[in-house]
Amino acid sequence: xxxxxxxxxxxxxxxxxxxxxxxxxxxxxxxxxxxxxxxxxxxxxxxxxxxxxxxxxxxxxxxxxxxxxxxxxxxxxxxxxxxxxxxxxxxxxxxxxxxxxxxxxxxxxxxxxxxxxxxxxxxxxxxxxxxxxxxxxxxxxxxxxxxxxxxxxxxxxxxxxxxxxxx
Numbered sequence: 001x002x003x004x005x006x007x008x009x010x011x012x013x014x015x016x017x018x019x020x021x022x023x024x025x026x027x028x029x030x031x032x033x034x035x036x037x038x039x040x041x042x043x044x045x046x047x048x049x050x051x052x053x054x055x056x057x058x059x060x061x062x063x064x065x066x067x068x069x070x071x072x073x074x075x076x077x078x079x080x081x082x083x084x085x086x087x088x089x090x091x092x093x094x095x096x097x098x099x100x101x102x103x104x105x106x107x108x109x110x111x112x113x114x115x116x117x118x119x120x121x122x123x124x125x126x127x128x129x130x131x132x133x134x135x136x137x138x139x140x141x142x143x144x145x146x147x148x149x150x151x152x153x154x155x156x157x158x159x160x161x162x163x164x165x166x167x
Contacts, residue, residue, distance in 0.1 A: 009028055014112065015054055016114065022075075022113045058088070077097065078097075
């Protein structure tokens with residue numbers, strides 16, 4: 001995945017939210033103090049804390065670029081067969097494996113599948129999360145981290161409750 005580039009508010013980018021199947025067109029709303037991004041997708045869905053490894057510069061739309069288009073609630077694989085217009089405002093024609101074409105699609109109507117390495121990393125992360133759900137040591141560490149975070153809060157009531165829960 002990405003993560004090395006810094007995006008300023010209103011910058012166009014692509015983002016891959018956890019649990020989704022690829023990169024989607026979006027705009028940076030803000031870069032949070034912790035380095036994550038607040039992102040607004042072209043379909044108006046928002047993610048307020050997206051890890052920097054899940055944002056990247058927009059894919060350059062060239063003839064032959066692999067993409068997917070939503071068809072009957074399923075993403076269908078295709079490739080870009082024609083590009084018209086200026087960068088950022090392109091209209092593309094895509095061609096499907098059966099030879100059918102769909103013209104005049106904007107970037108926001110496309111999803112860009114992950115590379116093989118990105119897909120493998122995503123699968124590994126999901127497996128680790130699933131394994132961690134059933135590991136008592138991981139659960140204890142998460143609880144300890146939440147307690148430590150609560151102890152850093154300034155509210156006297158929160159400090160009292162957190163202190164009483166600490167082993």
